[in-house]
Amino acid sequence: MFGKLKEKLKSALSIFSRKAEEEAQEKVILPEKPLEEKKESPPQKVIEKKKEKVKEIHNVKPEVPPKQALLEKKEKQKPAEKPITTEKVIPTIKSESPPPSEKKSFFGKLKEAITTRTISAEKFNDLFWELEVALLENNVSVAVIEKIKDDLKQELVEKPLPRDVETKIRETLHRTLQEIVSFEKIDFMQTISSKKPFIIAFFGINGSGKTTSIAKLAYYLQQKKMSIVLAACDTFRAAAIQQLEEHADKLGVKMIKHEYGSDAAAVAFDAVKYAEKNKIDVVLIDTAGRLHSNTNLMAELEKIIRVTKPHLKIFVGESITGNDCIEQARQFNELVDLDGCILTKADVDEKGGAPLSIAYTIKKPILFLGVGQKYGDLQEFQPELVLKQLGL
Numbered sequence: 001m002f003g004k005l006k007e008k009l010k011s012a013l014s015i016f017s018r019k020a021e022e023e024a025q026e027k028v029i030l031p032e033k034p035l036e037e038k039k040e041s042p043p044q045k046v047i048e049k050k051k052e053k054v055k056e057i058h059n060v061k062p063e064v065p066p067k068q069a070l071l072e073k074k075e076k077q078k079p080a081e082k083p084i085t086t087e088k089v090i091p092t093i094k095s096e097s098p099p100p101s102e103k104k105s106f107f108g109k110l111k112e113a114i115t116t117r118t119i120s121a122e123k124f125n126d127l128f129w130e131l132e133v134a135l136l137e138n139n140v141s142v143a144v145i146e147k148i149k150d151d152l153k154q155e156l157v158e159k160p161l162p163r164d165v166e167t168k169i170r171e172t173l174h175r176t177l178q179e180i181v182s183f184e185k186i187d188f189m190q191t192i193s194s195k196k197p198f199i200i201a202f203f204g205i206n207g208s209g210k211t212t213s214i215a216k217l218a219y220y221l222q223q224k225k226m227s228i229v230l231a232a233c234d235t236f237r238a239a240a241i242q243q244l245e246e247h248a249d250k251l252g253v254k255m256i257k258h259e260y261g262s263d264a265a266a267v268a269f270d271a272v273k274y275a276e277k278n279k280i281d282v283v284l285i286d287t288a289g290r291l292h293s294n295t296n297l298m299a300e301l302e303k304i305i306r307v308t309k310p311h312l313k314i315f316v317g318e319s320i321t322g323n324d325c326i327e328q329a330r331q332f333n334e335l336v337d338l339d340g341c342i343l344t345k346a347d348v349d350e351k352g353g354a355p356l357s358i359a360y361t362i363k364k365p366i367l368f369l370g371v372g373q374k375y376g377d378l379q380e381f382q383p384e385l386v387l388k389q390l391g392l
Helices: 003-023 033-039 043-055 066-077 086-094 100-114 119-138 142-156 167-179 187-194 209-221 239-250 264-277 295-308 321-338 353-362 384-391
Strands: 197-204 228-232 254-256 282-286 312-318 340-344 366-370 376-382
Touching: 003 119, 033 340, 119 142, 142 167, 142 353, 167 353, 167 384, 187 209, 197 209, 197 295, 209 228, 209 239, 209 282, 209 321, 209 340, 209 376, 228 239, 228 264, 254 264, 264 282, 264 295, 282 295, 295 321, 312 321, 312 353, 321 353, 340 353, 353 366
Parallel strands: 197 282, 197 312, 228 254, 228 282, 312 340, 340 366
Antiparallel strands: 366 376
């Protein structure tokens, strides 16, 4: 999984970092704080302040800089017949400039600012192109690419370039992708345990692996000691009922079915009633594959939802179809307001664009990944594992 995208990212990030260092320009950035400290009071106030200090010199010991303190110490060590006069004190008071150490700090910061290297917005767009192409070639959606670009721009454009540019870019990319793939994670088992029977309906187009994913999820729930009933609501596609029935027999779970061409909502309703009567934990509803443009099937879908009121509505899509899968999820989400998705064939998806894009597109989490043909080949989606596989 992610084999091609990982290699493309590694190459693109290396080129991006190298060019960023080569193309960075020196820019003068004057520090604001030292300049504010350099501001002086109006001359008249300074004069008045000095006069007050001269008048009070014999009564109150002024707060003086180190140099003046040293002079006063020497004056005290002189013979008593030579009293301290105001004429000798005034020059000491006159020196109110910052100590040499402060001047050095200011000019040191100024020198550092002068040698700072930065990248302009125009140059950044040119440098990002290589990384953008790598992401596009691996089915990452345009919205996700723009998110990555904006986050990198905030970290690099018109700011002091870090010494290790590639590390900075990788850290920013990791943070962005983690935010993208971690959208509102659902604690699946805790959610299912909240109601009984818990009703889950599955949607998707034909051939996406919907029926197989339902069988895998049934097996997954069986391992968690939960009882299941299947609802064969795909009364439209030939052999759909037989396919689900084979899985039900192998898993040893009950399946509710009607004849082909019958009302799919009626099948779902009967399955829910069976679960209520027999204290079954979970109802899994298999629906007919359809496109959003098929008006009749979409009306049927709305009826199933209205009759059964599922607690979770899950989209099932093929990871390897990339942007097609993302667009299908977006369209179904607009129609039925999905709660999450399952991506099938993730084990053979070398590009990985769908897992990186689908949650960000529909603002709903990825729940599981199908990673093989066996019943046990259903993995809970873990964002950190995905980032690790990408080398981030």
